[in-house]
Amino acid sequence: MAGNELGIIFRIMSFGESHGECVGVVIDGCPAGFPVNLELIQNLLNKRRPGQSQVTTSRKELDKLHIRSGIFEGKTTGAPILMEISNEDTDSSKYEALRNTPRPSHADFPAHVRYGGNQDFRGGGRFSGRITAGIVMAGGLALQLLDKLQGIHIGSHVIQVGKVKGNSVLTVQTILANREQNAVRTADLKVAPAMEAAIQETRSHNDSVGGLIECIVENLPAGIGNPFFDTLEGVLAKALFAIPAVKGVEFGAGFRCSEMKGSEHNDPYRYDGEKIVTTSNNAGGIIGGISSGMPIVFRVAIKPTASIGRPQQSIDLKTKKNIEMKIEGRHDPCIAPRAVPVVDCIVAIVLLDQLRIAGIIPEVIRVVPPT
Amino acid sequence: MAGNELGIIFRIMSFGESHGECVGVVIDGCPAGFPVNLELIQNLLNKRRPGQSQVTTSRKELDKLHIRSGIFEGKTTGAPILMEISNEDTDSSKYEALRNTPRPSHADFPAHVRYGGNQDFRGGGRFSGRITAGIVMAGGLALQLLDKLQGIHIGSHVIQVGKVKGNSVLTVQTILANREQNAVRTADLKVAPAMEAAIQETRSHNDSVGGLIECIVENLPAGIGNPFFDTLEGVLAKALFAIPAVKGVEFGAGFRCSEMKGSEHNDPYRYDGEKIVTTSNNAGGIIGGISSGMPIVFRVAIKPTASIGRPQQSIDLKTKKNIEMKIEGRHDPCIAPRAVPVVDCIVAIVLLDQLRIAGIIPEVIRVVPPT
Amino acid sequence: MAGNELGIIFRIMSFGESHGECVGVVIDGCPAGFPVNLELIQNLLNKRRPGQSQVTTSRKELDKLHIRSGIFEGKTTGAPILMEISNEDTDSSKYEALRNTPRPSHADFPAHVRYGGNQDFRGGGRFSGRITAGIVMAGGLALQLLDKLQGIHIGSHVIQVGKVKGNSVLTVQTILANREQNAVRTADLKVAPAMEAAIQETRSHNDSVGGLIECIVENLPAGIGNPFFDTLEGVLAKALFAIPAVKGVEFGAGFRCSEMKGSEHNDPYRYDGEKIVTTSNNAGGIIGGISSGMPIVFRVAIKPTASIGRPQQSIDLKTKKNIEMKIEGRHDPCIAPRAVPVVDCIVAIVLLDQLRIAGIIPEVIRVVPPT
């Protein structure tokens, strides 16, 4: 209701601020009896972590996972799971100057109105990209459940940085394998150097650049989702907009469908042995708000990082005067690479919840199949 | 939870099927004491209604609004408001043949899996575009409350049909005035004839074509919405995907932001007298999930109508064989024009709910200002 | 949120007013594929109906069930089910006089404040006991699902009318068989005449009298419910307070537990063959908010009908003066007998929802066992 909860049955509440004591999440409704692989969650946190490569901010955080409730003897208990990381490298000194000076395209001004000026403004406070660490913790758990119990796999990667465009890669396995071979997290290895160069060039001009992330979900069974107000597209889109830089979401052919004819766009059905498939997938695996059994395919537009090291026009809320400002500090020239694991994770959270609602993943996990 | 409800405090539940007895909505949480203009709702229903022009289906429905509870002596009482229209011109005979033959890019197959084959398949049943009439009824009420109580105005129009692209029109007043002057409901009057021609040409080939709708919201105050999981973008997007043909949603610069630099995309703040504005609006009026006070601007991609009068490849679920099929019946060659009032209405429902949550529109309306 | 919805996955929205056009309910989230026995629902409506015996009001209503969506070819489709009855015998003339005169212990005054005087006051409007007909429609469906799919049975009966106290009857079968043999709906056939006499005597003095209803649920499996904020006691109690006259709810030993020692109150476990039972059931089948596998047992206190034919002290909201008033019209001298089917039904709605949440009753019913 106030923006910090996601899900119906597998439900999370996020907490923490960029320069507060900690950032984390409480998960309610996780099935009991699931043996949790903590290392896998830590690995995902490491991918989201700042300071991991030349194309990210230099803020140094260990982001060491700490689980404080809900897991006992290595398994989920069915009780709420509290996961958190500490904030260590918080240099708040530069933010005091920004208290009354909203940074363009940051949440500062809307938040100032929404919370009457009481929000913790340091480092973006509750609006910092750092808050997505909570998504990664909960999603790191959800990914395991989807994989082990249903064989569902999720893979995102960067397919565009500025004007450098990559190609779609069609299997999750390839996406996951390829994207870790380069700092921009694209699975199109041919364009990776050009993307990296584009980011470095942007950084050298104290500027930032936008990007595009594509995500594929394999093995989601047909029949998941709902018509109308809780479409699979809708619940995914709502969750994806939680990633601070996302400004657009499209499924399958997406915005290209505006130009298409029905005879081009319609996906014909065929039997592939016993399995029902479509010979194209312009729907992106979702029709009428419900999964068709084909891979889920969607893209999210990532805006250029709002923090840039150039002079910008803004205002002083106290003196009520127009001013010029410059943002100090450490920032990502392109946030898309670090957003990639966050996309995977938020999709996992949404799909796990959908499978819980559908009764496909039960309240108690009695046997976990080997990988 | 099962897809038929929207909203938290101003909350609606949708019901009805395309070829059942009726289609409608129950609204819970409407403020008490508001004098309802029924004619305005009927007018909106008329704009959504089939058979209204050369570019729509020829199904004949009066779609006469019937209010069955919740309004007393001309005003809302605070009790649930049941609104419905009857289904009259239902010719179900042609659908029996489709029972085991999922139409490509229709919900037939996913629905078959989701409901175990028990869904009412006639005319698309619960997945018909006709179900959006419930959105128009509830939204027709929400639009009045937003207008009268807060001066908030919403206007959508078609800015693309196939390859024919129109231009953005920047005020709601112009959008609402212009779009009713042509059958395609574009506010760019210069391209209207080309759009109409494109639709007619598509129809003549027994085909359909996609489109793009742009929407502008004026006078939404700054500070509405939430960070993170209940962003204004997210709640709008989730609701917009309720319109059966929507496959993408973007705000402000939207997908174009992938190519942009931060120095281009950032919207600088300025004082315009006492009012705080941005000199560009690439954010589409929403930053950090919260309204900035600038107009809300977004676009939705509308896929080509799935029903086309050409032979298509499909399957027979009974014989488990691949077949060729042809869809009979009456269909819209381009659904975008009829979706325009639905976009207005669903946005109104979402925003009214947000203003109720924020405590800005109260539980009891004591005085309604004159228009 | 505004009081008219119940449930999470099996979710209902209630609508209608006492003297409006209709009263009913929309059910969302009912499993698809269930063959509905309409006669059973009509029979339950008949038990709740006014004018059925000497101990009830003489308002004449057929309360004929009308299903308007969500059922196709005799089975649930998974779409929202709209059920309603018409209001026929509405004599609103006597209520005009009451517009500004709140009837003592009726909702008139709180509703006047809550809705700013805009509520439909005729016949109690939205606060009439007649609104419970919607509970009976939805519950009549839920009872069938619980019976056919899980063998769960629910039986309530009157165990006290004024100072006449009956005894607990311990099997649902006996409760259901016995209670229909007398107008007061008690299963303790020995005290039935004394209870009837107590009601008739009260009526002869233009007065009303309170009562007590006991309910037993058999075959609810162990492990249903939740700790803490969604205890089985809590969700049942919240739903039971929807019955307008309920002022108290107690489970198992209930308020008697205040006087008890732990050594008396604790229910020892024993193996009964393979089955785990307790040798007493002071817990009423619920411990820690979760079912134990023993029968659920609870009681609800029913206040005397607020409408009595005697002069009473009240106020005039217009003149702001103290006045004496007298209520005309037709009223139940004791509402407990008519509340009995409503208790059964609301319990069924709550338990069906709990079994849906737990994944025990699935989204699609593929085979319904014979009775």
Added chain:
Amino acid sequence: MAGNELGIIFRIMSFGESHGECVGVVIDGCPAGFPVNLELIQNLLNKRRPGQSQVTTSRKELDKLHIRSGIFEGKTTGAPILMEISNEDTDSSKYEALRNTPRPSHADFPAHVRYGGNQDFRGGGRFSGRITAGIVMAGGLALQLLDKLQGIHIGSHVIQVGKVKGNSVLTVQTILANREQNAVRTADLKVAPAMEAAIQETRSHNDSVGGLIECIVENLPAGIGNPFFDTLEGVLAKALFAIPAVKGVEFGAGFRCSEMKGSEHNDPYRYDGEKIVTTSNNAGGIIGGISSGMPIVFRVAIKPTASIGRPQQSIDLKTKKNIEMKIEGRHDPCIAPRAVPVVDCIVAIVLLDQLRIAGIIPEVIRVVPPT
């Protein structure tokens, strides 16, 4: 959904286990800008704390409040507030023996079924009374907001211990002043010694005893609550059943109403100057689910502590044999005195949420009146 959340707009998620690392709560939707009195919350925690007097368990816990997010510069920010206490004095050794031996009238067995044996069983785990500390933290904040912003006061006290009955005390001020003068927390000072003696006598027999708590709420405005499924009685009752020992809830005359005539039970209206009052309050301040403006009055039945130091009949879940068991450890002979602050706090949480929903307490607190 899984039992760990309460509220709609002022919404809390509870976490922690009795012998885990910590116990606490995350609060979402707290109005921004409220200066928090931490000492007041600590004082309430101290009242709930074990080991505080001769009539409570001897477990030693400091229960020192730790706030980890959501408060900045002494005020609420509008972001989620994470509050917790550590578990220090956890002696889990005695619980290993109980792993397969459900304690009578404890949640052990239902929890074993519900969570498939994966629950943290040490000290009752998630079902321990210690979890109510989270209610006290959130409620300690809610009490401040109700007091400072609306002058609403809440006071509970013990009015019965076993067969020793006290009298109702009618003002919150007297309740709060008197109850702290004795270890049983009754406001009826005359019966306090007899109640204390009853508890000591029970303890000397290795037994426990039940009790009754009465609560009064002053200054809740008329018009708060809802008809039907979200009655004020219902939402309060659901929340009160979160307190592990509660087995019954009654409002106003409560179960006594079963014996009453309408002419006795009805509460006549009168003008008291401009204010509308009732000359009796059998309704307990709630009619039709909505507050009447009179004090809210209710009672909760508290069962005798399930842990007693006597041999009891139980089962061994592993060997599937009947056994005799004895519970070691430290337990409260009567839990009612420690439940008193929990009742106050949970009522505060519910009422604050209701006032948030009604729009009476806003999203941003701009000025806090002095006490």
